[in-house]
Amino acid sequence: MANEAHPCPCDIGHRLEYGGMGHEVQVEHIKAYVTRCPVDAGKAVIVIQDIFGWQLPNTRYMADLISGNGYTTIVPDFFVGQEPWSPTGDWSTFPEWLKTRNARKINKEFDAVLRYLKQQCHAQKIGVVGFCWGGIAVHHVMMTYPELRAGVSVYGIVKDSEDIYSLKNPTLFIFAENDAVIPLEQVSLLTQKLKEHCKVEYQIKTFSGQTHGFVHRKREDCLPADKPYIDEARRNLIEWLNKYI
Numbered sequence: 001m002a003n004e005a006h007p008c009p010c011d012i013g014h015r016l017e018y019g020g021m022g023h024e025v026q027v028e029h030i031k032a033y034v035t036r037c038p039v040d041a042g043k044a045v046i047v048i049q050d051i052f053g054w055q056l057p058n059t060r061y062m063a064d065l066i067s068g069n070g071y072t073t074i075v076p077d078f079f080v081g082q083e084p085w086s087p088t089g090d091w092s093t094f095p096e097w098l099k100t101r102n103a104r105k106i107n108k109e110f111d112a113v114l115r116y117l118k119q120q121c122h123a124q125k126i127g128v129v130g131f132c133w134g135g136i137a138v139h140h141v142m143m144t145y146p147e148l149r150a151g152v153s154v155y156g157i158v159k160d161s162e163d164i165y166s167l168k169n170p171t172l173f174i175f176a177e178n179d180a181v182i183p184l185e186q187v188s189l190l191t192q193k194l195k196e197h198c199k200v201e202y203q204i205k206t207f208s209g210q211t212h213g214f215v216h217r218k219r220e221d222c223l224p225a226d227k228p229y230i231d232e233a234r235r236n237l238i239e240w241l242n243k244y245i
Contacts, residue, residue, distance in 0.1 A: 018057035021064045022073070028112040032076040033060055035067040036121070043245050044072040044123035046113055048134030050216075051101075053077070053084025058216045059131065062234075066129065069238050071245070072121045076113050078106050078137065103136035103156075110141055125149050127245045129237060131216050132156055135173075139164070142171045150244035152237050154215050157182050157190060165193045170201035172240040174233055176210035203240070207233055 022035030033054060037043075047063040049056065054077040063073040079101055085094070117123040127150040130138035135156015142151040143166050151171040175187050184206070191204050207214065207229045214226065215233045 018061045020057070020060045021067070022060070025116075027074075027076060027116045030077045030080055030109055030112065032074050032113065032116075033063065034075075034121075035064050035073045037067050037070055037072050039070065040072070040122070041070055042122060042124040043070060044074065044117045044121055044126050045241060045245070046110075046117070046126065046128045047073055047075045048128065048130030048137045049075060049078060049084075050132035050134055050213075051085040051098075052087070053079060056084075062129070062131070062216045065234065066238065066241065069242065071127075071241070072117070072123060074113060074117065074121075076109060078103075078109050078134075080109060101133070103133050104140040106137055106140070107144070110145070114145075114147075125245045127151060127241050129241070130154065130156060132213065138171070142167050142169060144168070150241055152240055154233075154237070155179060155182060155212055157186050159186055164190060165197040167194075167198055167200050167202060170240070170244045171203075172236065173202070173204045174215060174236070175204070175206045176212055176214050177206055177208050178210060179212040181212045201244075205233075205236060 020033065022033050025032055025034050045066050047059060047066065049059050054075050059075055063075050067073040082100065085097060114126065117126060126148055128138050128141055128148055129152040131154045133156065135153040138151045138153040139156060142148060146168040148169055150169060152174065153171065154174045155176060175182060187204065187206060194202050210229050214230060
């Protein structure tokens with residue numbers, strides 16, 4: 001789910017069998033998965049979950065991938081102990097479930113994570129990456145926190161708000177051409193609004209032939225035709241962080 005106005009099913013895709021390179025910690029009132037970079041460069045990236053929660057192996061895999069490029073990464077539980085959505089859940093109950101998990105009401109948790117990164121990890125430069133539900137959250141925090149050096153929103157879109165363009169720092173938006181959740185008209189509207197009003201660097205990239213979840217919920221070996229797009233999107237994500245953090 002990455003469209004606030006029209007919530008609809010978000011297929012979990014391929015759930016990776018992945019243990020992780022990091023460890024779980026308590027960050028004030030929430031839990032989090034942290035992976036320390038072997039070489040401490042004072043750089044950190046907050047990775048924001050999709051509807052399937054902070055323990056989804058796919059999201060931890062992406063956090064570890066980012067960490068391997070020179071960052072301490074943290075995947076906080078932005079649902080604050082509430083159950084994530086289950087792939088076997090009754091989709092008719094999804095809108096009600098979502099009302100208690102607003103991707104733009106995470107400031108209390110985000111502030112706690114920032115304190116942890118600065119005090120416990122000595123992070124001086126911080127960015128943020130989010131997938132699906134987390135992509136909406138990235139859009140929100142990049143309009144709210146000037147201290148974030150860079151953001152990457154992966155198939156998440158804020159639709160029911162006029163103020164979608166006042167980004168504080170460089171933000172990359174990644175979308176899929178055949179996304180059943182995010183119509184291309186919404187991507188076009190975002191493109192138009194940012195072009196007219198945004199005062200910082202941004203990029204919107206739509207990947208041909210891809211579907212919702214392709215960056216973190218498709219195995220690289222699922223279809224040979226998909227692999228170049230998955231690799232390119234992940235590379236673009238890392239390059240954006242490296243450029244601006």
